[in-house]
Amino acid sequence: MFNTVKTDEILDATIWCPNPTVDIDDDSDVSTFGGYTGPPDQTTDITLGRKSDTGTGLQGRSVIWSDGGNTLAYGTMFPPGSSVVSTYYNAYIALIVDIDGGSGAEKVGAFFTTATKDSRSQDISIIILPKNADVTPYERTITASIGDHVTLEVRTSLNTTELKWKLNNVDIPQGNGKDALTINNIRTSDAGIYECYKERNGKHAIMRLIVRGCPTRKYGPECKDDCPVCYNGGICDHVTGLCACPPGFKGVDCSYGCGNNYWGRTCGIVCSKKRGLTCSGTMFCPPDPVGCACIAGFHGDACDEVCNGTKYGAGCSQECHCSSGNCNNEIGCSGGPCSGGYEGNKCLDHVTCDDGKFGEICQYSCHCETSFSCSKTTGYCSSGDCAYGWGGNDCQIALPHLFKTITINDVTATNMTVSYGWTFGEDYGTGPASSYKVLYKSEEESTFTTITTTDDVFTITELLPNRTIEVKVHVCKNIGGQDVCGPDSQVETETTICSIPSKVVGLADISGPDYMVLFWNEVANGNCLVIYNVTYQLIEFDMCDNTSNEVINEGSVQTASYTLSNLSAYSRYRIQVTAVSNDVAGEASDEHTAQTEESGRQTNEYFSFIASILLSSVNMLHRIHLSSHDWRLILNTK
Known part of the structure; x- marks a missing residue:
């Protein structure tokens, strides 16, 4: 399902953006972002471009290192008058674009950088939003995992009945007239650039949904391995199992806070060498699955608002659990004593979890069939039965099942051929599919006949003529040496034709x-x-x-x-x-x-x-x- 990637094959690359919101009506307000690579992954093989058409088109080529030092003419993804800067320091190599201030809506949208070194490549995206927008997202980027349920929300002064939605420039009719779009049972094909708008004039909501290719607790080629604990908003990479840290944190488990002036995978890059200055007003986008965030200690659309109260971390998304006065809004708790229910020298570990949660920091949801709770450490369900659609000892494996409709072809009086192959990303859950169960019955029958096969096409035989046949399919995954099947597909019906009547005799x-x-x-x-x-x-x-x-x-x-x-x-x-x-x-x-x-x-x-x-x-x-x-x-x- 995934390509195996070694630890040292992931490039240290980051998008840096000093103005994450711009005024599209102000010609002096220039939109800027750059692709940075840190040691030992410095490379000049960096490209910049527009990720998706958000209303301004998607013509032209990406800009590359050789464009550095030039003012762009027609032919690139950026408007004429934009300029490119290539920068080479000991701590990093960067390619930066200043998008022309007079280009209006072309200053905002979804952009990307791609960095390549040897056989390794890293693609990172960023959303630059307009100031004073008619529609604004609550969150610029959201990370979800296979099988999750996610709601994308916007705030607006417009009549919500006028709102429309798009994903990767394709209409989402079910979102029309809503200020919130819920996506159930997430698939990787749900990932991408979402827009909510009345008019795609640059003053509308643009957001990005990142989808990990495994359920929350899992990683690896078949999503069988357990993720390590990642602190301070870090997220387990679904391919390598490494913790991807948010801006301002580093370490194998993201437990080390670097402060609000340091960034990059090893916090080796500084925003300013002057004492007291910080990365305020700047947004950083490490490699997926973390997504973009303000540097630790700041939040807001412009990343210039300081965390309040017990909030800390990148985008102020984390909560301190230490006694009053010991919460640092950049790195969290610097020591105890911890609040009730928490422990550890930084008060990050839970003593116990609320019902329905488990894990070292209660970061995982239980998936039990007959109860809301599970083992607080392993996720094991006391009944031994997982909720519908989940499998494994910890009930954290999202079982495969079909999103697309099964197809029925070659129908005769006694036979019909059913096609139903499961595809990762397009269909639900995780694979690989080890077998399929094809279930069928006529409308007159009360129970289904079940056939098990490893093929993704099966011909049902020995049917009666002129009978309406109901067909559904279960997709199965091998877990611990046994095939465990996911939920039913949608039932499809087809009617066998009549046999050719015999010759009339006795006339x-x-x-x-x-x-x-x-x-x-x-x-x-x-x-x-x-x-x-x-x-x-x-x-x-x-x-x-x-x-x-x-x-x-x-x-x-x-x-x-x-x-x-x-x-x-x-x-x-x-x-x-x-x-x-x-x-x-x-x-x-x-x-x-x-x-x-x-x-x-x-x-x-x-x-x-x-x-x-x-x-x-x-x-x-x-x-x-x-x-x-x-x-x-x-x-x-x-």
Whole structure:
């Protein structure tokens, strides 16, 4: 599911942005950001560009190191008049762009930097927001994990019924008229740049959703390994299991606070060498999955507001749990005593967790079927049963199941082929899929038949014709040597077609001067309705003149008998009958040749009387399956 990445293969790269909000109506307000690489990963192979079209287009090329020192003309992702600076210091190498102040809405949006060294590459994104926006996000970046539920919210003075949403420049109709967009059961395909707007004029909300490729506690190729504890807002990388630290913190577990003037993976870069100055007003974006934040000790859209009270850390997102007076708004608690329920020299560890949470810092949610609580240390559910959609000893593995609709093709009277392959990112949960369970039943049946297969396509056989079949699929993942299946897919239905009706046999007749009563053996076709098409053709008139009149189709007949009327006396006709089910026709009967009687041989009234008797009784006679010979014996006719 993921490529294995070694610890030393992750580049130390950061986006630096000294003005995370700009006034798009002020030509003197320049938008600036840069891609920085720190030791030992300094490289000049850095590019800058626009991540997504947020209303201004996405034309042109990225800018590169060789653009440094130049004022940009047309042809790049940045407006003409923008300038690029390339900087080379011992502590870092950086490529910086100043977006032209007179470019209006092009100064804001989603931007990126990509740094490459040898075979390693790092892509990082940033959102630069407008000042005095009509719609503003509550959070610029949000990090979620597979299986999480996330709500993106905005604040606005506009009528919320006028709001619309986009993801990566694609409309989200279900978000229309809402100031909050909830995404359940997160997939990696939900990641990207979200916009909420009335008009995409640059004064609207732009935010980024980062999705880790594993559930919260897991990392690794199949999301089986447990993450380490990451302190101070650090987040476990889903590929390596390393803690990615927010701005102002470092260490294998992000427990070391660097203060508000140092940044980079090892805090080796300073904002100012002058005493007392800080990184206030600057936003930093380390590699995912951390996302962007103000330096430790500051928050706000412009990163210039100091943390208040017991808040500390990057973006003031953390809470101190030490006694009054010992909370440093940059690095947290510098020592005890700790508040009730917390321990450790920095008061970061929980003595116990509230119900529904577990882990060293109560950072994980329990997923138990019959109770809200789990083991406070392992996540194990006392009942032994995980909540629907979760598996593993700690119930922290998001089981695979289908988001996309299963497809049913090649439907015959007895078979249908079902396609349902699970795809990571597009479908729910984590893989790989070790097997599938295909469940099906007809509408008349109360229980499903289950077939287990490792293939992502399966043909269901031995079905009955003209039956509506319900089909659903479970995707299974091997956990501890056993296949554990995720939730049901959406049920899809398809109806088998009718079998081709058999050939009509036993076609016979009783004739009068101007009519013929036809009858034949009834054709059965399961529960499919059978109708009959009757065709005839005059081939000899008055037994003298050969003719070749057109074939006349009498249309659909629902019984195994029919009377042809208004025929010519003493004439010969060629007749055929075909059985049809659901527009599927069987083989036509053998041609039957019959002759009407001479005019006056019997009165019309007599034959009308006989015909009425025949027609009223023919269905009863067919129920005992009379052959043509039997008909003639009963009627004592030709």
